[in-house]
Amino acid sequence: MSVAPVSPAAGYLGGKRNLARRVCAIIQSVDHDGYAEPFVGMGGIFFRRAARPRFEAINDISGDVTTLFRVVRRHYQALVDEMEWMLAGREEFNRLRAIDPACLTDIERAARFLYLQRLAFGGKVVGRNFGVSTTTPARFNLARLRASLAAIRDRLQPVVIERLPYGDFIRRYDRASMLFYLDPPYWNCEDDYGAGVFDRADFERLADQLAGIRGKFLLSINDTAGARAVFSPFHTRSVEVTYTVASCATGNGKRVGELLIANFPLNDAAGAAPGV
Template sequence: MILQGMKMNSQTFRHVTPTRTPAAYIGGKRNLARQICAMISEIPHATYAECFVGMGGIFLRRSSAPPAEVINDFGGDVANLFRILQRHYPQFMDMLKFQVSSRREFDRLKACDPSTLTDLERAARFLYMQRLSFGGRVNGHFGIDPSRGGSFNITKLAPVLEEIHERLAGVVIENRRWQDFMRLYDRPGTLFYLDPPYFGNENDYGEGMFDRSQFVDMAERLSDLKGRFILSINDNETIRELFSAFDILPVELTYSVAGGKRAKRARELIIRSRE
């Protein structure tokens, strides 16, 4: 759908119920979600397109949606998990029902080559590891918290996964490089949300997934965009310079560390199209 000279109103959007994410993920947007979701809801658009969906920290927390929604992640495990939740939810739950939190099982699955698994097995492996991995890091270490029970508790997880399954109805799920994804869906009326790896942490999601030179490419592509965009990234002078052609909103955040016993301050940027 293309918007040309047409202003969207609130009736164009439908209400959707915000849901929790299926697991923690490095670079999750819990602290910025409310602000970013508010910005998204204020921008007229017919298609919402998210380039780096991760565990859905923004996508799943929105309370309104346009006629078309597309989510993308170049990480095959991410895209596969959402496709399985969308299309094979009952079978997926059958696979998870007897799983327990266990370091031995975590290490066994970590050593397993995902390419040898079926899509259902791969999704179950990925979700299990993300639930139990320290800090939600991709292929991280088994995380423990003596003050809490095991993070993989199917009785608590099942309602979350059911909500996500329902939320994904009608959503298109892509597994492309962000450049190809933007090229495919860019048109007037599309709003892109981009949450790329942080500057200085380009390899956190795996070797070859993203490199620093892509920030230059990203700034150039956004300059020629037919649609509109919102981008979130850590505050850095190089980033400020690269994206200086756009509106840049600095944000100060406080993160809890060491199990919530200490607070860490951080500066991030929300960058968006100019009117």
């Protein structure tokens, strides 16, 4: 079924804005009647697709992410009301950053998370810093956010939202005709989502699990020798993207390689570099 692509509500570390066109082209070319994302983040790929199958499920281990999506879908107006008087400012950013989200209601937690992600430099989720530009409007602007959140609310209506460890999610939803898109933490950047969320050994565990699934998968990760070694049993293609978050080992604002990895052949139609 055709759907209108939707812009994610905020930036997120590892977001796929620069890679989305190529990833979505591959997804659209693969025959599937179910679609699932174990590491959905803010939905940089999920929301940008122009078609959806009969079944969709998204997952993230982050309680902030899953709470935001549940609240947008079920309590859109209450969320908008909660953010009505929020102002884009460093003092307010620091105040909200210091609050333990576990002490908030779901609606308050969703509003806090969205506010911080809209204003945090580089979409960081750990060690956030207030980001501001002297040449563009403030990124937290409720007048513009309302329409975006309404579109996300409508897009999420038929979608299953989970908060499971990635391995449990894959086992639960794996079947023939299922397509998984995976966007795990980048190699050498595992701690950028919090200590213990995803460790270096998880790459091997993930590769072992993907080798035995019945469905198909497409995975994107930064191009490193370690990632190439771990995922060497699968089809790979390399592409160039620009990373902008200096904390990630790839650098700041540099053209670097990213790997697309799948358990089906990847052709050049998606804009990947040949010969890989």
